[in-house]
Amino acid sequence: MPSPETLVALPGRSERAGSAKTSPVRDLLALTERPEVISFAGGLPAPELFDLDGIRASFDEALGAPAVLQYSTSEGNPALREIVAGQYTANGLPTDAGDLIITTGSQQGLGLLSTALLDPGDVILVEEPCYLAALQTFALAGARVVGVPYLGDELDLDALDALASAHAPKFFYTVPTFQNPTGRTHGLAARQRIADAAIRHGFRIIEDEPYRQLRYSGDPLPSLATFAPDHVLSLGSFSKVIAPGLRIGWVRTTADIRPTVTIAKQAADLHTSTIDQAAAAHYLASGRSDAALAQIRAAYADRRDAMVDALATALPAGSSWNSPDGGMFVWARLPEGMDATAALPHVLRHDVAFVPGAPFYAGPADARAMRLSFTTYAPDRIREGIARLGMGLAGVA
Ligand SMILES: Cc1ncc(COP(=O)(O)O)c(C=O)c1O
Known part of the structure; x- marks a missing residue:
């Protein structure tokens, strides 16, 4: 046994791993597990709307053959890929099962792409603010992440152009429809301009x-891929x-990088669970998923309205x-002079939680911003939670 003085220090973690921030959403969720807490923090779907019977029946059907x-x-799963390809095609973006992994x-x-x-060192562009776990993935890949700002609720498309010229990014990462964290959507003209910028500057879009x-x-909007398929x-x-x-x-990959993404998938986990994929394919083919989704949409619309009114x-x-x-x-956004992160402990005392906006920014953050998820609770509980939020914030102001 060597003496402590002769022990050689172990190599530390990689620089890339050190640059990825832990998700405060996860840390918060741990704090808010007490049943009395109304948490608008996590992005959790409503569990009572999961179609347990339909999904159970689909697993039973899938288990009819040992191959699953x-x-x-x-x-x-080929059947599942056919179904997803059919959905894209029906929505105006012709897609083959072979385009999908x-x-x-x-x-x-996100990790595979x-x-x-x-x-390491490649520049990518993201919306500012941006989905947090995407920022983590890009940090672990060693990317230099540059944020494209918003002007009000619209992405600053001139800034996108200027940043693309300045940095020659590998890609622009966007959540174009009902973004996490902001709920914002890029309109038709913005989609066209984002796609044009990608073609002009030669960057990809995820x-x-x-x-x-x-x-x-509102009306459905076309996928960005319809404007710039390559x-x-x-x-x-x-x-x-x-x-x-x-x-x-x-x-849904373009042909040029499909083999590389497939190798990345092999190396990551060989494949996604065969039984889960087969059950999902049966479930989608059964038509029950359409009825369940219609119920989810109707319930979430009521919940959104309840939250927006209560605010x-x-x-x-x-x-x-x-x-x-x-x-x-x-x-x-809280009023001028208030800071959402500083307000959170006051609000938690009233057994209600939200996520401050700051961690969603790659660069300088908007300290007044906060994200509120409206899907987890029924409208009455949302109203109760927002009333508590109001009381907590009144204690800060
Ligand atoms: C924008 C965005 N991308 C990806 C994900 C990850 O979703 P999944 O459960 O499919 O991995 C989420 C989850 O919240 C998200 O908000």
């Missing part, structure tokens, strides 16, 4: 679309429309908030 418990191909949640898709596209099907008002990689997920515990998402009386004068056409989040 066997190893399988990295690209994923099934992933273990769309979060894995980062592995396939990024070298469009991350887990909320696309959660629309409660430049756009699209991510999708069943987490918000069936259940996140399934862990099924997908990447009008609860937030301090001078606050602002949006009313998104879909998704899971309202983005609110």
Whole structure:
């Protein structure tokens, strides 16, 4: 046994790992597990709306053949890929099953695309603010992340152009529909301009679309890939429309990087659970998923309305908030001089939680911003929670 003086220090963690921030959303969720806490912090779908019977029946059907418990191909279940391809095609973006790789949640898709596209030091552009776990993934890949600002509720498209000229980014990461954390959506003209910028400057776009099907008002908008098919990689997920515990998402890849993404998938986990994919394919083919999604949409529309109405009386004068056409989040801003992170402990004392906006920024943050998820509770509980939020904030102001 060597003496302590002769022990050689072990190599530390990688610089890249050190640059990824822990998610304060996760840390907060741990704090808010007490049943009396009304948490608007996490982006949790409503568990009472999971179609337990339909999903159970689909697992039973899937288990009719032993192959569903066997190893399988990295690209994923052919029937499931056909169904997802059919959905894209029906929405105006012609897609073959062969364009798709099934992933273990769309979060894995983000990791696979980062592995396939990024070298340490590469610049990428993100919306500012941006989905937090995407920022973590890009930090772990060693990317230099540059934020594209918003002008009010609209992405600053001139800034996108200027930053693309200045940095020659590998890609622009966007959640174009009902963004996490802001609930914002890029309109038709903005989509066209983002796609044009990608073509002009020669960068790719990763469009991350887990909320696309959660629309409660307004008309559906085309995928960015319809405007620039060779430049756009699209991510999708069943987490918000069936259940996140399934862990099924997908990447719609362009032909040039498909083999690289497939190798990244092999190296990551060989393939996504065969039984889960088969059950999802049966469930979607049964038609029950359509009825369940219609119920989810109707319930979430009521919950959004309940939250937006309640905010009008609860937030301090001078606050602002949006009313998104879909998704899971309202983005609110406290009045000048207030700081959402500093307000959180006051609010937690009233057994209610939200996520401050600051961690969602790659660069300088808007300290007044906060994200409120409206999907987890029924309208009465939302009203109760927002009233408590108002009381907590009144104690700060
Ligand atoms: C924008 C965005 N992308 C990806 C994900 C990850 O979803 P999944 O459950 O499909 O991995 C989320 C989850 O909240 C998200 O908000």
